[in-house]
Amino acid sequence: MSDAHSHTHSHGQSCVVSRGETEALVDEFVASLRADGFRRTDALVALLRVMIRNHQPYTLAELAEVEDLRERDQATIYRLVMKLKDAGKMRQLNLAGRVSYFQLVLPGHHHDYLRCESCGEVQEVPLPCALAEVERELMHSLGWKGLHHELEFIGLCPACAD
Amino acid sequence: MSDAHSHTHSHGQSCVVSRGETEALVDEFVASLRADGFRRTDALVALLRVMIRNHQPYTLAELAEVEDLRERDQATIYRLVMKLKDAGKMRQLNLAGRVSYFQLVLPGHHHDYLRCESCGEVQEVPLPCALAEVERELMHSLGWKGLHHELEFIGLCPACAD
DNA sequence: CGGTTTGTTGCAAGCCAATTGCACTTAAGG
């Protein structure tokens, strides 16, 4: 009952960074992490390399499939992701049902998503997001602090719509 | 590692329907469900009574605690919810991490939510939502069909913000 | 450069919401 979505989701290509530029960003990122008690380990570097080079949401399972992380324990990746999240450097997105997606927090790289409820495809919304103003209004009128948001449009992708 | 949020979340009161009016809406809802092969069972009526009278997102666990559903098997509730979802009458919201929330689809009763990342409190956004136009634009320019959306603002509620 | 401290990792076990198989019950429609 209820459809499955258990295949590999294709993400929109979005935000790909060149090889050399990635290394510099990774170094910078790791350096900033030192303050949070992180050490420069192979696993951390490999994880950041992937998530910086291709800035998009990944499931833990997807990360475990990636080059240089493939042969690592999933618990290791899990703990890295969680620690990054605790440090405020990682965001947990609840795009689909029971699996969580994770995406690095890179200031100025916010995105909303479209998800196909038939095939599970996820793609970025190619329009600027105008919710920052709503956030400001909510913080002002309701007293909430530090708001960000998660917006997902759900429907049928062109391929599944027939 | 990573905070827990495992307590009972308080939902904003929102959309409460009077006792008598609820019964009428339940009857109407059940009637429309006949077309999808549903039968009028006690469990279905009890479920709809709750979810129509107080139109808000519920977890399966919360539903299982409710009057008239308390002594029922959780698998029964689960299957009702899934079948309603398959019939397009129920929406699965991914508000928090591990657990899913479900909310009946009642045309014209759309809401966005605010969630506190410290205490887990969820409340409705008390502002009109202006994304219908974005949906139209996306369907037109990208060829997606039947779009709806899920929008959640995340931050610290007034109580947790100090 | 060794030695110490403390974060990191692998492995395996555990957790828990969700999911399913099966046999029994019951609503709906003759």
Added chain:
DNA sequence: CCTTAAGTGCAATTGGCTTGCAACAAACCG
């Protein structure tokens, strides 16, 4: 009533996380 297909309870399984523990290895110190 009687038949049929949907609904239900119970128990068992799945699967994505989550954790305890002992072995490792960065980072730091003298």
